[in-house]
Amino acid sequence: MPNPEHNTDEDLRTLAELLEGNTSGLPEFLATMHAADIASWMQYGSEQDIETVFRALGNEARADVFEFATYEVESVLVPLLSTNEMIEVVEALGVDEAVDLLDHAPVRVAEQVIESAEDERAEDLRRLRSYATDTAGGVMTTDFATIGPEGNIGDAIKALRQEDEHTIEEEAGLFIVDQAGQPIGWLSDRDLITTPIHTPVRDVMAEIPVLISAGEDQEEAAILVARYNLQALAVVDDSGALIGVVTSDDAGEVFEEEAEEDIRRLVGTSTDEQTHLPILTRVRQRLPLQVLTVLGGLVTAFILRISIPAGEASGSGLSSDVLRYIPIIIGLAGNVGIQASTILVRAFATGEVTPDRERTVFLSEATTGLLIGLICGLGTMVISAMMETQLENRVLFGSTIGVSVFLAVTWASVLGSSIPMACRRLGIDPAIVAGPFLITLSDISGIGIFMLSAHALLFVAS
Amino acid sequence: MPNPEHNTDEDLRTLAELLEGNTSGLPEFLATMHAADIASWMQYGSEQDIETVFRALGNEARADVFEFATYEVESVLVPLLSTNEMIEVVEALGVDEAVDLLDHAPVRVAEQVIESAEDERAEDLRRLRSYATDTAGGVMTTDFATIGPEGNIGDAIKALRQEDEHTIEEEAGLFIVDQAGQPIGWLSDRDLITTPIHTPVRDVMAEIPVLISAGEDQEEAAILVARYNLQALAVVDDSGALIGVVTSDDAGEVFEEEAEEDIRRLVGTSTDEQTHLPILTRVRQRLPLQVLTVLGGLVTAFILRISIPAGEASGSGLSSDVLRYIPIIIGLAGNVGIQASTILVRAFATGEVTPDRERTVFLSEATTGLLIGLICGLGTMVISAMMETQLENRVLFGSTIGVSVFLAVTWASVLGSSIPMACRRLGIDPAIVAGPFLITLSDISGIGIFMLSAHALLFVAS
Numbered sequence: 001m002p003n004p005e006h007n008t009d010e011d012l013r014t015l016a017e018l019l020e021g022n023t024s025g026l027p028e029f030l031a032t033m034h035a036a037d038i039a040s041w042m043q044y045g046s047e048q049d050i051e052t053v054f055r056a057l058g059n060e061a062r063a064d065v066f067e068f069a070t071y072e073v074e075s076v077l078v079p080l081l082s083t084n085e086m087i088e089v090v091e092a093l094g095v096d097e098a099v100d101l102l103d104h105a106p107v108r109v110a111e112q113v114i115e116s117a118e119d120e121r122a123e124d125l126r127r128l129r130s131y132a133t134d135t136a137g138g139v140m141t142t143d144f145a146t147i148g149p150e151g152n153i154g155d156a157i158k159a160l161r162q163e164d165e166h167t168i169e170e171e172a173g174l175f176i177v178d179q180a181g182q183p184i185g186w187l188s189d190r191d192l193i194t195t196p197i198h199t200p201v202r203d204v205m206a207e208i209p210v211l212i213s214a215g216e217d218q219e220e221a222a223i224l225v226a227r228y229n230l231q232a233l234a235v236v237d238d239s240g241a242l243i244g245v246v247t248s249d250d251a252g253e254v255f256e257e258e259a260e261e262d263i264r265r266l267v268g269t270s271t272d273e274q275t276h277l278p279i280l281t282r283v284r285q286r287l288p289l290q291v292l293t294v295l296g297g298l299v300t301a302f303i304l305r306i307s308i309p310a311g312e313a314s315g316s317g318l319s320s321d322v323l324r325y326i327p328i329i330i331g332l333a334g335n336v337g338i339q340a341s342t343i344l345v346r347a348f349a350t351g352e353v354t355p356d357r358e359r360t361v362f363l364s365e366a367t368t369g370l371l372i373g374l375i376c377g378l379g380t381m382v383i384s385a386m387m388e389t390q391l392e393n394r395v396l397f398g399s400t401i402g403v404s405v406f407l408a409v410t411w412a413s414v415l416g417s418s419i420p421m422a423c424r425r426l427g428i429d430p431a432i433v434a435g436p437f438l439i440t441l442s443d444i445s446g447i448g449i450f451m452l453s454a455h456a457l458l459f460v461a462s
Numbered sequence: 463m464p465n466p467e468h469n470t471d472e473d474l475r476t477l478a479e480l481l482e483g484n485t486s487g488l489p490e491f492l493a494t495m496h497a498a499d500i501a502s503w504m505q506y507g508s509e510q511d512i513e514t515v516f517r518a519l520g521n522e523a524r525a526d527v528f529e530f531a532t533y534e535v536e537s538v539l540v541p542l543l544s545t546n547e548m549i550e551v552v553e554a555l556g557v558d559e560a561v562d563l564l565d566h567a568p569v570r571v572a573e574q575v576i577e578s579a580e581d582e583r584a585e586d587l588r589r590l591r592s593y594a595t596d597t598a599g600g601v602m603t604t605d606f607a608t609i610g611p612e613g614n615i616g617d618a619i620k621a622l623r624q625e626d627e628h629t630i631e632e633e634a635g636l637f638i639v640d641q642a643g644q645p646i647g648w649l650s651d652r653d654l655i656t657t658p659i660h661t662p663v664r665d666v667m668a669e670i671p672v673l674i675s676a677g678e679d680q681e682e683a684a685i686l687v688a689r690y691n692l693q694a695l696a697v698v699d700d701s702g703a704l705i706g707v708v709t710s711d712d713a714g715e716v717f718e719e720e721a722e723e724d725i726r727r728l729v730g731t732s733t734d735e736q737t738h739l740p741i742l743t744r745v746r747q748r749l750p751l752q753v754l755t756v757l758g759g760l761v762t763a764f765i766l767r768i769s770i771p772a773g774e775a776s777g778s779g780l781s782s783d784v785l786r787y788i789p790i791i792i793g794l795a796g797n798v799g800i801q802a803s804t805i806l807v808r809a810f811a812t813g814e815v816t817p818d819r820e821r822t823v824f825l826s827e828a829t830t831g832l833l834i835g836l837i838c839g840l841g842t843m844v845i846s847a848m849m850e851t852q853l854e855n856r857v858l859f860g861s862t863i864g865v866s867v868f869l870a871v872t873w874a875s876v877l878g879s880s881i882p883m884a885c886r887r888l889g890i891d892p893a894i895v896a897g898p899f900l901i902t903l904s905d906i907s908g909i910g911i912f913m914l915s916a917h918a919l920l921f922v923a924s
Contacts, residue, residue, distance in 0.1 A: 034671050036690045068691065161656050170652040170693070171633070189651035190632040194623050209496050219811055226714070228498045229530065231632070252688070252714050258811065259721040289898050296902030300792075300909040307913035308782050320770050320782035327905055330762075330789055335898075349681055349720070436751050436797075440758030443789055447762040451769035 008037055009354065015041065019049050026056040035064035042073045044276035050076055059085065063092035066101055078104035087116050094169060095121065096141040096250075099128040127243075136221040137214030139254060140235045140244030144172045147201060149184060154197040156187060171231040171247040176205050181241030183208055183234040211236050214243060218254050225251035274343045275353055275361045282368045283375075286339050290332055290376050297328030298383060305388075321391065322454055325384060325401045326447065332376050332405060333412035333446040334439050340365050340416030341438050348424060362417050369413020377406030396461050400454045407453055408446040415442055470499055471816060477503065481511050488518040497526035504535045506738035512538055521547065525554035528563055540566035549578050556631060557583065558603040558712075561590045589705075598683040599676030601716060602697045602706030606634045609663060611646060616659040618649060633693040633709040638667050643703035645670055645696040673698050676705060680716050687713035736805045737814055737823045744830045745837075748801050752794055752838050759790030760845060767850075783853065784916055787846060787863045788909065794838050794867060795874035795908040796901050802827050802878030803900055810886060824879050831875020839868030858923050862916045869915055870908040877904055 011033055018026050030038065030053065038057075042050050042065075054077055057065065066089060069077065078101060081089065086105065090098045090113055102110040102125070114125050124142040131137030145163035147156050160174050174192065176185035185205030195204050209228045212221050214235050225233050225248055233251075235244040274282060304324040344365070347353045353361050381402025385394045416438060423429065473495055480488050492500065492515065500519075504512050504527075516539055519527065528551060531539065540563060543551065548567065552560045552575055564572040564587070576587045586604040593599030607625035609618050622636050636654065638647035647667030657666050671690045674683050676697050687695050687710055695713075697706040736744060766786040806827070809815045815823050843864025847856045878900060885891065 034690065036671070040689065157655055160652075170650050188632050189655055190622075192655055193619055193651055209498070223811075226718075227502065228496065229711075248711065248714070249691075252710070252717075255714075255717070255721075256688075259717075292898055292902050296905050299906045303906070303909050303913055304785065307917065308785065320785065323766065323770065323782065323785040323788070326785070326788050327792055327909065331901075331905065436754055439793075440754050443758050443793065444761045444765070447765050447789065451765055455769065 011037060012041060015053075019052060023052060023056070026053065027058075030056055030061070035061060036068045039065045039068035039070075039073060042076070043070060047076055051080055054080055059088045060092060063089045066093060067097060071100075074101060075104050083109055083112050086113050090117070094141055095124050095128060095143050096139070099125060102129065103133075131214060134218050135214065136212045136216045136218055136233075136235050136246060137244065139218045139221065139250045140214070140246045141169055141172065141250070142244050143169065144175060144232075144242075144245045146175045146177045146242065149176050149178065149202050151201050152197065153192060153195045153199050153201060153204070156201050157192050157197075160189075160192065169245075169247045169249060171249055172245045173232050175232075175234060175242055175245070176201055177242055180239070182239075183211065183236070183242045186232065186234075188231060208234060211240075212246070213238070219258055221246045222251040222254035222258075226255070275347050275357070275364070279364055279368050279371065282364075283371045286336070286368070286372060287375065289335055289339075290372060293331040293335055294328060294376065294380060294383075297325070297331055297380075298387070300327045301325055301384070301387070321388065321397065322400060322450070325380070325404075326450070328380060328401075329404055329408050329450050330443045330446045332373075333408040333442045336369050336372055336409050337412035337416035337438050337442040340369060340413045341420050344417050344420040348420065358421055362421060365417040366410070366414050369416070370410045373406045373409030373413070376409055377402040377404075380405045393461070396457060400457050403457065404450040404453045408442075408449045411445060411449060412442040415445070473499060474503060477515075481514060485514060485518070488515065489520075492518055492523070497523065498530045501527050501530035501532075501535060504538070505532060509538055513542055516542055521550045522554060525551045528555060529559060533562075536563060537566050545571055545574050548575050552579070556603055557586050557590060557605050558601070561587060564591065565595075593676060596680050597676065598674045598678045598680055598695075598697050598708060599706065601680045601683065601712045602676070602708045603631055603634065603712070604706050605631065606637060606694075606704075606707045608637045608639045608704065611638050611640065611664050613663050614659065615654060615657045615661050615663060615666070618663050619654050619659070622651075622654065631707075631709045631711060633711055634707045635694050637694075637696060637704055637707075638663055639704055642701070644701075645673065645698070645704045648694065648696075650693060670696060673702075674708070675700070681720060683708045684713040684716035684720075688717070737809050737819070737826070741826055741830050741833065744826075745833045748798070748830070748834060749837065751797055751801075752834060755793040755797055756790060756838065756842060756845075759787070759793055759842075760849070762789045763787055763846070763849070783850065783859065784862060784912070787842070787866075788912070790842060790863075791866055791870050791912050792905045792908045794835075795870040795904045798831050798834055798871050799874035799878035799900050799904040802831060802875045803882055806879050806882040810882065820883055824883060827879040828872070828876050831878070832872045835868040835871030835875070838871055839864040839866075842867045855923070858919060862919050865919065866912040866915045870904075870911045873907060873911060874904040877907070 014029060015033075018029055038053065038061075042053070045053070050073070054062065054065070062085075066074065066077070078086070086101075086109065090101060093101065102113060105113070110129075114122050117125060128137070128140075128142060131140075133139075143163070145160045147159045151159070156174050170189060173186055173188045175183045176187070178184050185201070186208055187201060187205050191204060191206075209230075210224050211234050212224060214237060221233055221235070224230070225246060231248050233246040234242050235246060237243045274285075277285075301324040308320075308324075344353065344361070347361070381398045383398075384401040385398025388394055388397055391397050419438060476491060477495075480491055500515065500523075504515070507515070512535070516524065516527070524547075528536065528539070540548070548563075548571065552563060555563065564575060567575070572591075576584050579587060590599070590602075590604060593602075595601075605625070607622045609621045613621075618636050632651060635648055635650045637645045638649070640646050647663070648670055649663060649667050653666060653668075671692075672686050673696050674686060676699060683695055683697070686692070687708060693710050695708040696704050697708060699705045736747075739747075763786040770782075770786075806815065806823070809823070843860045845860075846863040847860025850856055850859055853859050881900060
């Protein structure tokens with residue numbers, strides 16, 4: 001059984017040892033780990049290790065792991081289950097979590113699993129599967145209890161006990177509905193405990209401040225839950241009848257999704273557990289943003305070329321032609337630096353980077369930046385040499401641009417990962433110096449590197 | 463009483479009318495509004511209006527409003543309360559919310575309010591005030607119930623009923639503690655309802671997967687709540703004894719704070735209700751980031767000037783000297799564009815910008831960009847004219863830079879607010895095209911504007 005003083009890092013080391021050596025001790029060891037820690041580890045284990053661990057779990061532990069698993073982990077686990085195993089896991093899950101799991105299974109298998117459930121639950125599963133995942137209907141649960149307005153607290157407790165078999169989300173409380181099934185009041189579990197048993201529910205129920213239709217955006221539902229500080233938001237159909245409940249727990253998950261999306265949009269990649277990903281995966285994930293920047297930079301270089309007459313290299317000086325490539329260089333360096341620092345600031349905050357991992361993380365981030373710099377440098381070298389047809393020494397020119405891009409991007413990734421680390425050591429909040437400050441610093445040093453390497457190449461070539 | 467079909471926008475219009483005309487109808491109207499809506503309106507009402515509305519509320523409604531109020535709104539409301547009024551409001555609040563409120567009061571007043579509370583509650587208030595606000599101790603509540611491991615479910619229900627007077631956070635459940643006060647198990651309200659009354663608590667209590675010390679970071683606490691999907695996280699003192707509880711609700715608030723901080727760091731300003739702020743406030747909040755960019759851009763311009771020989775303006779052409787200012791121009795335009803689009807994407811998501819407000823919001827954002835552009839344009843005009851001492855026509859040169867900055871920044875703010883709006887109309891998720899795509903577009907158009915205005919000024923001057 002998990003122990004509150006357990007050391008997650010130590011657990012993970014033991015797990016790694018077991019996976020490398022004799023896996024016969026796995027079931028026993030996994031029983032001492034919390035399902036949340038197992039699910040979290042699965043985010044960055046190899047598919048083969050994930051399968052080994054999952055096969056070593058009993059059916060109940062499997063359901064627990066599913067409860068904590070991310071979408072990506074679920075998509076790896078579901079194909080490992082036979083139809084019968086899936087039926088057992090689905091039975092142990094809340095109806096909304098069961099639907100998320102079935103989304104990863106082939107339609108035929110999902111249908112078999114649903115068929116095998118009790119009638120009422122099968123109907124709930126079918127209904128929930130019919131809503132788009134980003135709507136209120138897609139996040140609600142149909143596991144909730146109701147009672148008419150004539151009952152008393154004793155009746156309400158009875159109604160809740162009957163319904164409770166599958167109700168996993170305790171925040172849902174109990175809804176009071178009228179004859180048309182429309183919600184007219186709500187009682188929390190605490191109300192049921194602290195109110196004398198013969199009190200009519202009508203006398204103590206809370207008013208319902210707001211409702212939502214099943215087809216509305218999931219974010220709208222989450223906002224209403226937060227705005228009115230609700231434990232449970234009633235979801236209604238077109239007739240106004242109660243068909244589901246979005247709990248504060250569901251709302252939290254929606255907000256997490258949306259926050260992650262905000263960050264992804266601003267830095268061009270997800271920050272989730274990036275420091276545990278293989279370096280080549282990180283390069284692949286962050287490269288598309290750089291391609292966009294190179295394309296945009298080439299357009300500006302073209303605009304500048306037709307607007308400004310070609311410069312002339314004086315004896316010891318540098319041609320002003322290279323200036324056209326400033327936007328590409330500082331754009332790429334800024335992107336890569338911000339990606340690295342955002343990922344690290346976030347990783348410090350989530351505890352993903354413990355002090356003993358700092359060196360590994362720094363080196364792997366710098367290598368990621370170096371590889372991105374290498375690819376972008378080679379690309380811009382070739383393209384700029386091809387574009388500048390009017391120049392005498394196009395190869396030297398392209399090399400200047402390429403080498404500068406390579407150095408500036410690598411340096412920016414070093415800045416982007418070392419600044420947050422230095423801040424942490426000095427006890428400064430890394431969030432304060434990241435962002436705008438880093439961009440300004442990487443602009444200045446990028447231009448400095450550009451000029452230095454341009455002069456150096458010119459010197460070597462002459 | 464609030465009605466689930468109520469129209470918040472209509473409520474706000476009625477409220478504005480009442481505040482302009484006869485305020486005697488206020489108490490009656492406010493009683494129909496939800497406290498959450500009143501607190502939300504207070505975020506952007508004038509201080510005078512906030513005071514008028516607050517004075518029209520009864521003591522109970524005041525406590526409700528405090529429960530939903532942001533830190534900023536609390537800091538306006540607290541000075542309006544007499545000590546006696548504060549005592550009444552504090553009595554109606556949960557102990558952790560009461561402490562937040564007392565943080566805004568002068569020490570002497572806070573001490574008087576605490577003195578007037580019952581002994582046990584006074585002690586809780588003092589203890590909670592002793593923790594830094596960003597620690598687990600600072601977000602926990604001391605309103606929770608405990609029972610020894612020998613009791614049964616009936617005893618647990620009794621313990622909860624006794625403690626419930628002040629317990630507002632229902633997620634806290636009931637902790638089972640040993641003789642040293644150390645938590646050894648937990649029961650949810652639902653467990654108390656669905657378990658037969660004579661069952662020993664030891665047989666049904668949930669294991670406690672993790673604990674936290676009061677001095678640890680609040681974010682660490684929130685992460686544990688989310689990771690282990692807890693309703694209540696036990697906070698312990700150095701001896702391991704239970705002294706408080708962080709609920710899932712508290713954790714949600716910590717995450718909201720942190721997410722807001724992430725965004726603030728990336729765009730240089732808070733996105734909170736920006737579209738309701740006066741334009742000059744928006745300009746003032748977003749300007750510091752631009753000053754940093756201008757300073758960085760001047761350093762790069764200087765590096766470029768000493769690295770590259772001054773260009774020569776040919777007959778009809780443009781001097782390559784202007785190219786040194788590319789980093790300032792695209793940097794400023796990028797910042798302003800990203801600020802506008804991030805604020806709008808977020809404002810759409812929170813429902814802050816209803817379709818009928820779109821035109822107003824667009825115009826006010828464009829005006830904000832125009833004013834920031836004007837200030838930055840004037841600044842860079844003067845500085846660049848002063849810096850480029852070696853040039854013949856420094857005034858014309860400075861004007862070229864200044865006009866380009868002004869036009870590029872204004873245009874970027876138009877792009878930054880119109881792209882998300884266009885996306886919404888077309889049914890595309892605005893989050894997809896914001897960010898990197900906008901930066902690339904604003905880089906290209908910024909350079910285009912720069913070259914066009916440079917040529918135009920040259921033509922006018924010749």
